[in-house]
Amino acid sequence: KNEVEQSPQNLTAQEGEFITINCSYSVGISALHWLQQHPGGGIVSLFMLSSGKKKHGRLIATINIQEKHSSLHITASHPRDSAVYICAVIDKLIFGTGTRLQVFP
Amino acid sequence: DTAVSQTPKYLVTQMGNDKSIKCEQNLGHDTMYWYKQDSKKFLKIMFSYNNKELIINETVPNRFSPKSPDKAHLNLHINSLELGDSAVYFCASSQDPELSEQFFGPGTRLTVL
Numbered sequence: 001k002n003e004v005e006q007s008p009q010n011l012t013a014q015e016g017e018f019i020t021i022n023c024s025y026s027v028g029i030s031a032l033h034w035l036q037q038h039p040g041g042g043i044v045s046l047f048m049l050s051s052g053k054k055k056h057g058r059l060i061a062t063i064n065i066q067e068k069h070s071s072l073h074i075t076a077s078h079p080r081d082s083a084v085y086i087c088a089v090i091d092k093l094i095f096g097t098g099t100r101l102q103v104f105p
Numbered sequence: 106d107t108a109v110s111q112t113p114k115y116l117v118t119q120m121g122n123d124k125s126i127k128c129e130q131n132l133g134h135d136t137m138y139w140y141k142q143d144s145k146k147f148l149k150i151m152f153s154y155n156n157k158e159l160i161i162n163e164t165v166p167n168r169f170s171p172k173s174p175d176k177a178h179l180n181l182h183i184n185s186l187e188l189g190d191s192a193v194y195f196c197a198s199s200q201d202p203e204l205s206e207q208f209f210g211p212g213t214r215l216t217v218l
Contacts, residue, residue, distance in 0.1 A: 033207065037148070043195060043209040086148060090138075090199075090207065093150045093162050
């Protein structure tokens with residue numbers, strides 16, 4: 001069993017839908033990171049969070065430390081959100097396997 | 106100005122050769138990283154390094170070694186290249202290893218023939 005697990009592995013959505021990607025971890029953490037990898041390969045750090053909730057535009061990340069679970073939400077999804085989303089416990093060098101999201105017009 | 110840069114962008118080489126990939130960050134960050142992304146698109150962290158500590162992912166072969174001439178640079182040396190080393194290698198940096206956002210370089214696609 002991976003120490004960081006994501007679900008779903010693949011996700012398709014219609015433009016405008018609300019998206020949720022889940023991440024569960026079994027290790028103690030200082031912080032959890034959400035990364036986005038575009039189809040062209042570039043990687044962007046979306047969030048780093050250790051408690052509660054953070055919001056950046058249409059993206060919201062939440063974390064529940066007691067339940068060892070984090071979610072990434074995308075409101076009003078758009079085709080440009082199509083990417084691979086990865087959660088990671090970077091200080092422990094552990095990455096999830098990623099969720100491939102495709103949003104269709 | 107590019108925050109985290111890598112050279113070369115593409116590298117094609119023969120099995121058995123030794124090669125280096127360079128990484129530079131102009132953000133004044135204390136910690137730098139090397140990642141490998143294989144053909145299945147899984148991203149694996151190889152090294153985390155700051156001026157105090159090198160953290161090595163134990164699954165990384167010792168043919169791979171990071172070398173840091175100064176705080177702004179972390180180069181990746183690979184000895185005796187193997188076919189399985191073909192991948193995209195990403196460099197990244199952050200202010201500290203635990204509680205800071207990471208900034209990624211554009212990646213170097215290594216092909217070993």
